[in-house]
Amino acid sequence: MIYCDYAATSPMSNLALDVYQEVAKGYFGNASSLHDIGGKAKDILENSRTMIAKLLNTEARQIVFTSGGTESNLLAIDTLLRTSHLKKKKHIITTEVEHSSLYYYMKELANQENVEVTFLSVDHNGQIRLTDLEKAIQPNTCLVSIQHVNGETGVIQPIKEIGERLQKQGIPFHSDMIQSFGKIDIKHLIPFVDCITISSHKIFGPKGVGALYFSNRLSLRSHPVSTNHEHGLRPGTVNVPGIAGFAAAASETINNLVQNQDHIQYIRELFIQKLKIEGIPLQPIVTVNQCPSIVGCISDFVQGDYVMLEYNRHSIAISTGSACAIGATEVPKSIQPFISDYDEGKRFVRFSFSHHTTEKDIHEIIKASNRIFNRIKEERQGYDKEING
Incomplete structure (x- = not known):
């Protein structure tokens, strides 16, 4: 995993x-x-x-x-x-x-x-x-x-x-x-x-x-x-x-802080870059003055807990926020400046990296992301056709 x-x-x-x-x-x-x-x-x-x-x-x-x-x-x-x-x-x-x-x-x-x-x-x-x-x-x-x-x-x-x-x-x-x-x-x-x-x-x-x-x-x-x-x-x-x-x-x-920081910063930038290049419907929260090890993302159309479970099915462990707040129904106040409404807040997931995270890991995550969201899009399209006759 x-x-x-x-x-x-x-x-x-x-x-x-x-x-x-x-x-x-x-x-x-x-x-x-x-x-x-x-x-x-x-x-x-x-x-x-x-x-x-x-x-x-x-x-x-x-x-x-x-x-x-x-x-x-x-x-x-x-x-x-x-x-x-x-x-x-x-x-x-x-x-x-x-x-x-x-x-x-x-x-x-x-x-x-x-x-x-x-x-x-x-x-x-x-x-x-x-x-x-x-x-x-x-x-x-x-x-x-x-x-x-x-x-x-x-x-x-x-x-x-x-x-x-x-x-x-x-x-x-x-x-x-x-x-x-x-x-x-x-x-x-x-x-x-x-x-x-x-x-x-x-x-x-x-x-x-x-x-x-x-x-x-x-x-x-x-x-x-x-x-x-x-x-x-x-x-x-x-x-x-x-x-x-x-x-x-x-x-x-x-x-090893300086060496680790440099590596994690590279991993973060690679991840965000690949999300954009591949057109994956995860919008990273990017603002001034952030710790490079944490990348919060808002999914374009899928609830965060479902996205998290899909990544888990592909042997990738991510979260929908603080582990100490799992089960809470409200949207974390920390992400509210970066969303427009409650529904968008429920589409939040978090990737957090360390010096153990490799470039290969990022490429595998991106591959899995394409598979996950392509399948979800196909299911949504099939559902829409069925509903609309």
Whole structure:
């Protein structure tokens, strides 16, 4: 099967798998235990923390490990809200295009009496308007959370410009960087954010592992569940083998970032070019400032879930959007700037690539696309003849 759903998850790299197995077998102790076996696990944990910190050009004590991206997002928001010293109603700013884990949590927070949430819309390029952000800020704004790269469209938000404005007003800034970490360089953005979310399984590490970065500018309060894990910010025994595999995968991916970026950019351009040349009725969403690994497309006349199943029948794995939102009936808000109506939105599919995607894969995808849409056209024509007599 040709795999084109890397934005949903990725297979573990050989290095990450080897490290995971070695640590799981040889360093199985609880990293919080005081005996030698626990101490060895603790050493692995802290070495992994240092590795992740170096990749972000920050310090090990600023990294908190979690069970994955969703927990990281929720823990980030809870921690930053707990850090706020506001006694009156707290105001949060986020966007309508956040990952579902954060968007629906923000919706829930908005129902609480002591929290107000502003959801910023995006422009025709899928980006927030900085003027809208500035207008939304209130005296009691205690947190802004805006993702870096959107998982459906690949649109990149102007994190540096957002951070510069918020720092002037002393407002903490969280950014979900799960889709960008390991895909594009984010080190230069760290000075402009107070907290970021990253995840292991998006970059060829094990599932069930994620991490948060917290800036030294913050004075963090411990988790209300008294715990000695992760600087007191997260309860629960840490997954040392998974974290070690995460650190190995992250180091491998970041060390090859430039080479991988060049390859993925070539793959993206080849794919979009071939769609146009072959006249395949998939219209790619192309706008300013996008992550090259994600190509969202709108089918001219076929619903996205049917298109996805047809590709699957031809041994090609694609998706109809974020795997965390599968089953949702609404059209993702992230693609709404690029469509004219609801029906068009239901014709959305997503191809997402990695450095493992080859030129041969693209040619095979294009061949399959021709077969799929030619057959659908023939079926539609036959149906129309039958109806019209």
